[in-house]
Amino acid sequence: MKRLLVFVKKEFLHIFRDFRTMVILFLIPGALILLFGFVVSTDLKNATVSFLDLSKDEMTQKLSDKICSSGFFKRGENLKSFQDIDPALRGNKIKAVIIFEKDFSAKLISEGKATVNIITDGSEPNMATMATNYISAIVADFNSELAGGGKAAALRVQPEVRMFYNPSLKSQHMFVPGVITLIMILICALMTSITITREKEFGTMEALLVSPLKPIQIILGKIVPYFILSLVDVIIILLLSRYVFDLPVKGSVVLLLAEAMLYILMSLSLGILISTVSKTMQQAIFISLVGMMLPTVLLSGFIYPIENMPKAYDWVSAIMPPRYFIIIIKNVMIKGTGFLYVWKETLILTLFTLGAIGLSMRKFNIRLQ
Amino acid sequence: MTTKTIISADRLSKSFGAVKALQDISFEVAEGEIFGFIGPDGAGKTTLFRIITTLMLPDEGKVTVLGLDCVKGFRELRKNIGYMPGRFSLYMDLTVEENLNFYATVFGTTVKENYDLIADIYSHIEPFRKRPAGKLSGGMKQKLALSCALIHKPALLVLDEPTTGVDAVSRAEFWEMLKKLRKHNITILVSTPYMDEAMQCDRVALIQEGKILSVDQPGKITAGFSRKLFSIKAPEKYQLITALREFPLVNTAYPFGDSVHVTFRDDVYDDSLIGFLEAKGVSGVIIAETRAGIEDRFLELMEKK
Amino acid sequence: MNEKVISVHNLVKKFGSFVANDHLSFDVYKGEIFGFLGANGAGKTTAIRILSGLSRPTSGEVIVAGYDAHKQPEQIKKNIGYMCQKFSLYEDLTVKENIMLYGGIYGMKKQLIRDRTKNLLERLRFEEYGDRLIASLPLGLKQKLAFSVAVLHEPKIVFLDEPTGGVDPITRRQFWEMIYETAARGITVFVTTHYMDEAEYCDRVSIMNEGKIEALDTPAGLKQKYQAGSIEEVFIRIARPGKN
Numbered sequence: 001m002k003r004l005l006v007f008v009k010k011e012f013l014h015i016f017r018d019f020r021t022m023v024i025l026f027l028i029p030g031a032l033i034l035l036f037g038f039v040v041s042t043d044l045k046n047a048t049v050s051f052l053d054l055s056k057d058e059m060t061q062k063l064s065d066k067i068c069s070s071g072f073f074k075r076g077e078n079l080k081s082f083q084d085i086d087p088a089l090r091g092n093k094i095k096a097v098i099i100f101e102k103d104f105s106a107k108l109i110s111e112g113k114a115t116v117n118i119i120t121d122g123s124e125p126n127m128a129t130m131a132t133n134y135i136s137a138i139v140a141d142f143n144s145e146l147a148g149g150g151k152a153a154a155l156r157v158q159p160e161v162r163m164f165y166n167p168s169l170k171s172q173h174m175f176v177p178g179v180i181t182l183i184m185i186l187i188c189a190l191m192t193s194i195t196i197t198r199e200k201e202f203g204t205m206e207a208l209l210v211s212p213l214k215p216i217q218i219i220l221g222k223i224v225p226y227f228i229l230s231l232v233d234v235i236i237i238l239l240l241s242r243y244v245f246d247l248p249v250k251g252s253v254v255l256l257l258a259e260a261m262l263y264i265l266m267s268l269s270l271g272i273l274i275s276t277v278s279k280t281m282q283q284a285i286f287i288s289l290v291g292m293m294l295p296t297v298l299l300s301g302f303i304y305p306i307e308n309m310p311k312a313y314d315w316v317s318a319i320m321p322p323r324y325f326i327i328i329i330k331n332v333m334i335k336g337t338g339f340l341y342v343w344k345e346t347l348i349l350t351l352f353t354l355g356a357i358g359l360s361m362r363k364f365n366i367r368l369q
Numbered sequence: 370m371t372t373k374t375i376i377s378a379d380r381l382s383k384s385f386g387a388v389k390a391l392q393d394i395s396f397e398v399a400e401g402e403i404f405g406f407i408g409p410d411g412a413g414k415t416t417l418f419r420i421i422t423t424l425m426l427p428d429e430g431k432v433t434v435l436g437l438d439c440v441k442g443f444r445e446l447r448k449n450i451g452y453m454p455g456r457f458s459l460y461m462d463l464t465v466e467e468n469l470n471f472y473a474t475v476f477g478t479t480v481k482e483n484y485d486l487i488a489d490i491y492s493h494i495e496p497f498r499k500r501p502a503g504k505l506s507g508g509m510k511q512k513l514a515l516s517c518a519l520i521h522k523p524a525l526l527v528l529d530e531p532t533t534g535v536d537a538v539s540r541a542e543f544w545e546m547l548k549k550l551r552k553h554n555i556t557i558l559v560s561t562p563y564m565d566e567a568m569q570c571d572r573v574a575l576i577q578e579g580k581i582l583s584v585d586q587p588g589k590i591t592a593g594f595s596r597k598l599f600s601i602k603a604p605e606k607y608q609l610i611t612a613l614r615e616f617p618l619v620n621t622a623y624p625f626g627d628s629v630h631v632t633f634r635d636d637v638y639d640d641s642l643i644g645f646l647e648a649k650g651v652s653g654v655i656i657a658e659t660r661a662g663i664e665d666r667f668l669e670l671m672e673k674k
Numbered sequence: 675m676n677e678k679v680i681s682v683h684n685l686v687k688k689f690g691s692f693v694a695n696d697h698l699s700f701d702v703y704k705g706e707i708f709g710f711l712g713a714n715g716a717g718k719t720t721a722i723r724i725l726s727g728l729s730r731p732t733s734g735e736v737i738v739a740g741y742d743a744h745k746q747p748e749q750i751k752k753n754i755g756y757m758c759q760k761f762s763l764y765e766d767l768t769v770k771e772n773i774m775l776y777g778g779i780y781g782m783k784k785q786l787i788r789d790r791t792k793n794l795l796e797r798l799r800f801e802e803y804g805d806r807l808i809a810s811l812p813l814g815l816k817q818k819l820a821f822s823v824a825v826l827h828e829p830k831i832v833f834l835d836e837p838t839g840g841v842d843p844i845t846r847r848q849f850w851e852m853i854y855e856t857a858a859r860g861i862t863v864f865v866t867t868h869y870m871d872e873a874e875y876c877d878r879v880s881i882m883n884e885g886k887i888e889a890l891d892t893p894a895g896l897k898q899k900y901q902a903g904s905i906e907e908v909f910i911r912i913a914r915p916g917k918n
Binding site: 408409410411412506507508533534535536537538539541562563564565577605606607608610623624625626627664667668671672 | 855
C-alpha cells in the first residue's frame with residue numbers, strides 16, 4: 001500500500017510539474033466546450049416520427065402518408081394519448097411527434113384552417129430544427145395541393161412547433177455531453193498511455209519491472225491520479241455548463257458522476273492497453289488520437305447523428321464505447337431521465353470496462369519483449 | 370575461490386527474429402566479485418543483463434542467480450537485485466531526493482535505513498538534492514542512478530554500460546566507488562564497450578556477436594596473447610600503415626594510439642623492415658617490443674574466429 | 675602542414691554572466707588530426723558550435739577554413755563536414771539515396787555525386803550494399819559510411835564527435851585508418867571525445883576545463899609534461915582539481 005501511495009505521489013508530481021500536461025488537463029476542457037458551441041450541420045434521413053391522430057379522417061391519413069413517403073421520415077408507432085408523447089421521445093427512437101387536432105377535416109372545411117402540432121426532441125437540436133423545417137415544408141406543399149385540387153384557397157393547415165427538453169434550443173448545450181465524452185478519452189486514454197510509454201522510453205520502466213512492484217501496483221499507480229483529475233474535470237465542465245451556459249443537470253448528479261466514473265475507468269484501461277502495444281510515446285499518441293479520439297468525434301453520435309450514418313458506420317459505431325456514454329449523459333443531463341432509462345447502455349459500458357481492464361492486465365508485461 | 374556462486378549461466382541463447390543476440394553463453398560469478406562484460410555495442414551485453422535481471426526470458430539455457438532460477442524465481446529475485454539500465458533510470462522531472470525516496474519506497478525500504486551504503490556516493494550529489502535530476506551533469510546523474518540502484522541493499526548489482534557518455538574524471542570516480550562497495554559484500558556485474566575499463570574488474574568476459582571469446586582475470590587475458598608484439602612509430606602514420614601491410618613478413622598491423630601494433634609471421638622480426646620502410650618514404654621509424662593489452666588480445670581472438 | 679585551417683584568438687563566448695569559453699587561442703593546421711577534449715560542461719560543445727558556424731562568438735578572432743565566424747558563418751558551413759556519434763544517416767533511405775541527399779545538400783553536381791558515390795562504395799568495398807537500407811547495415815559499416823558521407827564534398831575540415839565509441843576493436847582500427855587516409859589527403863580532422871584512448875590517435879590534443887584550454891600538445895608531449903602513462907591520467911590531473 002505504501003508502495004502504491006508513493007507511486008501515486010510520483011505521478012502527481014509528474015503532472016503538476018509539466019506545463020503541457022496541466023494545459024491538457026485544465027485548459028483544454030473549457031476551450032473545447034466553447035469551441036464546440038458551434039453547430040455542425042447534418043442531413044436528415046429516415047427519421048422516425050410518431051403520430052397522435054385525434055381525428056383519424058381522410059385528411060390526416062393523406063397528410064401523414066405524404067410525410068412518411070417523403071423519404072425523410074418513416075412512420076413509427078402510433079400514439080394513443082398525450083401521455084404517450086414523453087416516453088416515446090425519451091425512448092430515443094422517435095425524433096418527432098406529429099399531432100393532428102380533433103376534427104381535423106371538419107375544422108379545415110368549416111373554419112378554413114386546421115392545426116398540426118409538431119413536437120421534437122430538443123436535446124438533439126440539429127435533428128429537431130431540421131425535422132421541424134422539413135415537416136413544415138411538407139405541410140406547405142400539402143396546402144398548395146389542396147388549393148390546386150379545386151378546394152377553396154383559404155383552406156390552410158397550420159403547423160405549430162413545440163420542443164421538449166431544450167425549449168430554447170441552445171445548441172452549445174448539446175455539446176456538453178460530447179465534450180465530456182471527448183475530454184475523458186483525451187485525458188484518460190491519451191495521458192495514461194503517454195505516461196507509461198514515457199517510462200519505457202526513458203528506461204525507468206526497466207527499473208520498475210526489476211523492482212518488487214507488482215504490475216497491478218504500477219497500473220493502479222498510473223490510474224488513480226488520472227481518475228481523480230478526470231473526475232475534477234467532469235465537475236469543472238458541469239459547473240461551466242451550469243453557470244456559463246445556464247444548463248443545469250436535470251437528472252441525478254450522483255447518477256451522472258457514477259456513470260462518468262465508469263466511463264473514466266474504461267478510458268483509463270484503454271489507455272493502459274494502448275501503452276502495452278506501443279513502444280514509444282509517438283506510437284501511443286498516434287493510436288490514441290486515430291484510434292480513440294477521431295472515432296469519438298466522428299462516430300459516436302457526438303457531431304453526426306448515428307441515424308444519418310450509412311449502416312456500416314453504424315455497426316462500427318456500435319463497438320465504440322463513447323456512443324453509449326453520450327446516450328447516457330444526454331439522458332441524465334438534459335432529459336433528466338433516471339437509471340431505468342439508461343441501464344442498457346450502462347450495462348454495455350460496464351462490459352466494455354471489464355473487458356478493457358482484463359485485457360490490459362493480461363497484456364501488461366512483467367518482462368521486456 | 371571457495372566463496373559461493375552468485376550467478377551461474379548455462380548455455381544461454383536468445384534470438385530476436387533472425388538476429389542471434391546470445392549464443393551458448395555460460396559463465397559463473399562468485400560472491401563479492403566485480404565481473405565485467407567487455408564488448409562492442411550490439412555484442413549482446415544488454416540482452417544478457419536483461420535475462421539475468423529477470424526482464425527477459427532466454428530461448429534456451431538456464432540462469433541461476435542468488436540460488437534462484439531467473440525464470441521461476443523472478444518475484445523473489447527482483448527484491449535482491451539492483452539494476453542500473455543503460456539509460457539512467459531516473460525521473461528527470463523529479464528532484465534528486467524525490468528520485469531516491471521513490472526507489473527506496475518501491476523496494477520497501479527507506480533512505481535512512483541503508484544510508485551508510487550510499488553515503489560515499491550520495492554525498493557528492495547531496496548538495497543538489499532539491500535539483501531536478503534532468504538538470505544534473507552526466508557524472509552526477511550516474512551517481513544518483515547508482516544510489517537509486519543500491520538503496521535497497523541488493524546482493525547483486527547489475528550495471529549496464531554505466532560509464533557510457535560520462536567524462537573521464539567521473540568515470541574514474543565511478544570505478545573507485547564500485548571498488549568501495551566490495552566491503553559491503555555486494556557482487557557487481559558491469560558491462561562496458563571500453564576495453565581499457567577491463568583492468569578495473571576482478572574478472573572479465575570478452576563478448577562479441579553474442580559469443581564469449583574469453584573469461585578470466587584481466588591480467589591472464591592479456592597474458593594469453595600468443596605472439597610477440599611490436600610497437601612501431603613514425604610521423605606519417607598513414608604511410609607507415611600502408612607500407613607495413615606491404616612488408617611480406619608482417620602478419621597484422623593495427624593502429625594503436627600514436628603507434629602501430631605489429632605482429633610478424635612466425636614471430637620473426639627482421640631488421641630489413643627499416644630499410645623497406647625508408648624505401649617507401651617512411652622515415653623516423655621507431656620500433657620497440659611491447660606488452661599486449663586487452664584490446665590486442667580482443668583483436669587476436671576476433672581474428673581467430 | 676603549415677597552412678592554418680582553424681585560427682582562434684582570444685575567443686570568448688558568454689551566456690549572460692556565464693563565461694562558457696574564456697579566451698581560447700589555438701591553431702589547427704591542414705591535414706592535422708586534432709583532438710578536442712574536456713569534461714562534461716567544460717565548454718567543448720559551445721566552442722564547436724562556434725567553429726562550425728552555428729553560433730557567434732561574443733568576442734575574439736575565429737577564422738575557419740579562411741572565413742570569419744562573426745561575418746561568414748554560412749561560408750564556414752559550406753566548407754566543413756560533420757559526423758556525430760549517432761550517425762547522421764537516414765535509416766529508412768538506402769545507402770545511395772543518403773549519399774545523393776548529402777551531395778545535394780552541399781550543392782554538388784549530379785555527375786560529381788555519382789562519380790564520388792561509385793568511388794566511395796568501391797573504396798569501402800560496399801558495392802553490393804548500394805541499394806540496401808541503412809537500417810539493415812551492421813553498426814561498423816554505418817559508421818564508416820557516415821564518415822565517408824561527411825567528407826563527400828571534400829570539406830577543408832571534418833568535425834567528428836566520439837567517432838569510434840562503442841564499436842568493436844577491428845572496426846575501430848579500420849575507422850582510424852580512414853581518418854589517417856583522409857588527413858593524408860589534406861582534410862583536417864577535428865575530433866571531440868570523452869574517451870581518452872581515442873585522443874591517443876590524434877596528432878595534437880587540447881584539454882579544456884571550465885571554459886579554458888589548460889593544455890595543448892602532442893599526446894607524447896602531454897604525457898611527458900605531466901609524467902603520466904596515458905592521456906587519461908593527464909586529463910584527470912587537469913580536470914580533477916576543479917571538480918566538486
